[in-house]
Amino acid sequence: MARVLLKDLTKTFNKVQAVKGINLEIRDQEFMVLVGPSGCGKTTALRMIAGLEESSSGEISIDERVVNDVSPKDRDIAMVFQNYALYPHMTVYDNMSFGLKLKREPSGKPWPMNAKRTYTKEEIDRRVQQAAEILGLKPLLQRKPKELSGGQRQRVALGRAIVRHPKVFLMDEPLSNLDAKLRVQTRAELIKLHRRLGITTVYVTHDQVEAMTMGDRIAVMSNGLIQQVDKPLTLYNHPTNLFVATFIGSPSMNVFTVTLSESDGAVYADAGAFKVALKAEQARMIR
Amino acid sequence: MHSRNRLTLSGGIRYVILVAYLVVVVFPLIWVFYTSAKNTQQIYNQPFALPEIITHPSAKSLEILQTNYHRAWSDNHFGLYFLNSIKVVSISLFGILLLGSMAAYVLARFEFRGRNFIYYLFLSGLLIPMQLILIPLFFQYSSMSEFLTRAFAPLARLLGKGELTVSLHDSHEGLILIYIAASLPFTVFTLTAFLRTLPSEMREAAQIDGASEYKIFFSVMMPLAKPGLVTVAIFNFLGLWNEYLFGLVFLNSNSLKTLPLGLASIGMQAQYKSDYGLLFAGLVIVMIPTLAVYSFLQEKLTRGITVGAIKG
Numbered sequence: 001m002a003r004v005l006l007k008d009l010t011k012t013f014n015k016v017q018a019v020k021g022i023n024l025e026i027r028d029q030e031f032m033v034l035v036g037p038s039g040c041g042k043t044t045a046l047r048m049i050a051g052l053e054e055s056s057s058g059e060i061s062i063d064e065r066v067v068n069d070v071s072p073k074d075r076d077i078a079m080v081f082q083n084y085a086l087y088p089h090m091t092v093y094d095n096m097s098f099g100l101k102l103k104r105e106p107s108g109k110p111w112p113m114n115a116k117r118t119y120t121k122e123e124i125d126r127r128v129q130q131a132a133e134i135l136g137l138k139p140l141l142q143r144k145p146k147e148l149s150g151g152q153r154q155r156v157a158l159g160r161a162i163v164r165h166p167k168v169f170l171m172d173e174p175l176s177n178l179d180a181k182l183r184v185q186t187r188a189e190l191i192k193l194h195r196r197l198g199i200t201t202v203y204v205t206h207d208q209v210e211a212m213t214m215g216d217r218i219a220v221m222s223n224g225l226i227q228q229v230d231k232p233l234t235l236y237n238h239p240t241n242l243f244v245a246t247f248i249g250s251p252s253m254n255v256f257t258v259t260l261s262e263s264d265g266a267v268y269a270d271a272g273a274f275k276v277a278l279k280a281e282q283a284r285m286i287r
Numbered sequence: 288m289h290s291r292n293r294l295t296l297s298g299g300i301r302y303v304i305l306v307a308y309l310v311v312v313v314f315p316l317i318w319v320f321y322t323s324a325k326n327t328q329q330i331y332n333q334p335f336a337l338p339e340i341i342t343h344p345s346a347k348s349l350e351i352l353q354t355n356y357h358r359a360w361s362d363n364h365f366g367l368y369f370l371n372s373i374k375v376v377s378i379s380l381f382g383i384l385l386l387g388s389m390a391a392y393v394l395a396r397f398e399f400r401g402r403n404f405i406y407y408l409f410l411s412g413l414l415i416p417m418q419l420i421l422i423p424l425f426f427q428y429s430s431m432s433e434f435l436t437r438a439f440a441p442l443a444r445l446l447g448k449g450e451l452t453v454s455l456h457d458s459h460e461g462l463i464l465i466y467i468a469a470s471l472p473f474t475v476f477t478l479t480a481f482l483r484t485l486p487s488e489m490r491e492a493a494q495i496d497g498a499s500e501y502k503i504f505f506s507v508m509m510p511l512a513k514p515g516l517v518t519v520a521i522f523n524f525l526g527l528w529n530e531y532l533f534g535l536v537f538l539n540s541n542s543l544k545t546l547p548l549g550l551a552s553i554g555m556q557a558q559y560k561s562d563y564g565l566l567f568a569g570l571v572i573v574m575i576p577t578l579a580v581y582s583f584l585q586e587k588l589t590r591g592i593t594v595g596a597i598k599g
Contacts, residue, residue, distance in 0.1 A: 050491075050495060051495075052491050052494065052495075071494075072491075072494045072495045073495060073498075078495065079495050081488045081491070081492060083488060085486065085488035085491065087492075087507055087510075088510075089510040089511065098493075098496050098498075099496030099497055102496060102497040102498055103497055160492075160496075
């Protein structure tokens, strides 16, 4: 249960500013989608939340704790990578339990016994079995990644994330390597999984259909800036600027250049081929 | 029909060339193997003939074979040299692979100031001919030994060991140090290139899973780097197992000699006694581990381990 807060976050790579100061509140249990064209800085933003990339300036907090200087493992997050990044030499079971086996906490004893395992073998096994149950991986636990199909690998990557019971899920285009049919199916499963677990999720995609169907709210990004954050339909019906208007919707919204004129107290927009009278409210805004 | 004929023709030529190549490469090996079952007289009479143990098997022909190997293994201390070689080469290989892979991993995966400098420093090691550093190294070992003797003197007195003399000359430790240092440039160069091809997400996934850098290195990156490590291990093994020059210069005691030195000493005796049966038996003893290591590791080499790691 956690809220993620980004304050004036920037990232500069060798003089190129990838993220130019973003402010974003991801509410507790929310499914937030970051969407935008390639190179808009959405993945960089996600990697900064994960701690894989250091922010150039700004503040990241997870569950009211500023985590700028906290290492990835201590941020209580789990990440699903675009190419899954499973450990190829380990079985599915070992892939999922790797992180749990490594988790240590202070034991109060002197060095070198000053850390003990957080989870017992039984606890680890219980969690792995539970996650395998949810994702339908039970028959595959002893297989290696190379013996799995793309969809199965994807579920193992998800399983590795959920066994940790993290505060936040970070997903970097997790569906982009699946075929069209499987993608739609997994999309539905991800939404169900999110409803079931209720874990705050940040989901990066360049696919606006994915964004519109999955997100509780969507942050549309372009050129390293957030253009608009809103619920899917609000975004669709009331885009704040031209970029959002043309990016969201398929086929995309038509845009015309018009000349405004006023006669008889009404405002007209003249596109050349046609001419429409604006509503009174719109006319007032323009005046 | 026409094209089919042409195909068979070109295929036939290919086979002829390959078979010729096979004969050129494999025949000398086989020749060494079966010649080791002949005595010097037989070798002189008919150098390429098969030994009696194959043509007319008898107790006498078996005895020739046994004599050759027995004289090599026991009388000429090949048993001892064999153990020395195993010790020196395996410890060297362990050091090379450990240090080389660690250095290569850091050079391949981390960004820091001076990285390229260190990388090129390793590479420049490839440009230096080993013969060139032989004599300076010899003198450097002398002064290093002196320095170490002085440095450890107080400790030796404290422990009641009296006079302790550290010498890097005429010791396996000294030779191992040279072998490790001399092999690192090639090892680091090869492994850096290999490690750069591994997906970086693997390290990031492990980082999020809470693995320390050492844990990531040993549990995640090293298993992935197995094909690269095997390649490097084979090349270094072949080089070190047959290494002669440094062994000759830095080892004097007979009891410390490695196999190539032993083989050379038979060769030198052969100038006066011409015992070719013995020489060939020695050659076989030197060759067998090489063949074994190669055929054992070669299979692992071809198996790609990153299959299934990422979508590809």
